[in-house]
Amino acid sequence: MKKEERQSYVMLFCALLLVKNSKATLEQSMSLVPLTGSAKHLAGELVSHAGPRNS
Structure with a gap:
């Protein structure tokens, strides 16, 4: 896995934490x-x- 792809997954994880x-x-x-x-x-x-x- 390339460094750019790993960084992208970390950013996705952080974005999902914001949602959570x-x-x-x-x-x-x-x-x-x-x-x-x-x-x-x-x-x-x-x-x-x-x-x-529905919130």
Whole structure:
């Protein structure tokens, strides 16, 4: 795994922590992090499967 891809996964993990701690929505956090490669694909899958949430 390339260094850039590892960094992308770390950024994805941090973005998901923001969502878990209710600091941002999934869509907001995914739009803020510059993801690449398979991490970007995984983020797209997460957003597409999340669907609307009732708060």
